[in-house]
Amino acid sequence: MPNPIIQVQGVNKEYGRGKKTVAALKDINIEINPGEFVAVVGPSGCGKSTLLHVMAGLEAPTNGRILLDGVDVTLISERDMPKVRAQKIGFVFQSFLLIEDLTAYENIEAVLWPSLEYRKEKQEAMALEVLREVDMLERKDHFPRQMSGGEQQRVAIARALVNNPPILFCDEPTGNLDSKTGEGVLKIIAGLNRDRKMTVVLVTHNEELVKYAKRVLRMKDGAIVSDK
Numbered sequence: 001m002p003n004p005i006i007q008v009q010g011v012n013k014e015y016g017r018g019k020k021t022v023a024a025l026k027d028i029n030i031e032i033n034p035g036e037f038v039a040v041v042g043p044s045g046c047g048k049s050t051l052l053h054v055m056a057g058l059e060a061p062t063n064g065r066i067l068l069d070g071v072d073v074t075l076i077s078e079r080d081m082p083k084v085r086a087q088k089i090g091f092v093f094q095s096f097l098l099i100e101d102l103t104a105y106e107n108i109e110a111v112l113w114p115s116l117e118y119r120k121e122k123q124e125a126m127a128l129e130v131l132r133e134v135d136m137l138e139r140k141d142h143f144p145r146q147m148s149g150g151e152q153q154r155v156a157i158a159r160a161l162v163n164n165p166p167i168l169f170c171d172e173p174t175g176n177l178d179s180k181t182g183e184g185v186l187k188i189i190a191g192l193n194r195d196r197k198m199t200v201v202l203v204t205h206n207e208e209l210v211k212y213a214k215r216v217l218r219m220k221d222g223a224i225v226s227d228k
């Protein structure tokens, strides 16, 4: 058996204090192996986004541990976290979250992790390569407002890939798209799992899209109620 690439151990997440406390995650334990494609489903408010944010180190759990590729992200300082995130994970959001003042190319360039190993030309080539991979190379100089939702999401996927992380987290990546466009975006994500062997964790409301995953975690009231 390979070592799990994602380990969630005894994780709880509470928002607020006292009587207003919301238990968004309750004693979550998950192990995901490299190359898995996992869907996370469940009703609105059950904790799907919270789980993804905590797994990705975007939010700290109230207690418990998260290991990504063997690294305990709950122990990493705020200063070092951006680098770990860049190395380990890509994140695709429902609302794309592209920077409006930057072109497609510049949105990707903006997240390239500066590393002494990479020369400027090499970094440029990496940004162009991921744009090509999502079939947006011809639109590289377009701004987000000049693109359709599906095109913006493809650029957002390219941005998630450019540092070549092993893990891709997607939170309702098709939620703002019509079903045909959404299916196209999901096919790209499935292709990254198949061809790049990326580990994919996909949150979706859409039972139609669950078919792309090989494992489904169902959540209810902050807990995982089924895993198969």
Ligand SMILES: Nc1ncnc2c1ncn2[C@@H]1O[C@H](COP(=O)(O)OP(=O)(O)OP(=O)(O)O)[C@@H](O)[C@H]1O
Residues within 6 Å of the ligand: 015, 016, 022, 023, 024, 042, 043, 044, 045, 046, 047, 048, 049, 050, 051
């Ligand atoms: N910043 C916050 N402060 C307080 N409560 C929060 C916060 N973020 C989320 N919650 C609460 O935590 C619970 C889980 O929220 P979460 O966003 O993870 O649900 P979700 O499953 O992603 O829902 P949806 O399908 O609607 O996106 C909800 O009860 C929500 O109200």
Ligand SMILES: [Mg+2]
Residues within 6 Å of the ligand: 048, 049, 050
């Ligand atoms: Mg959500």
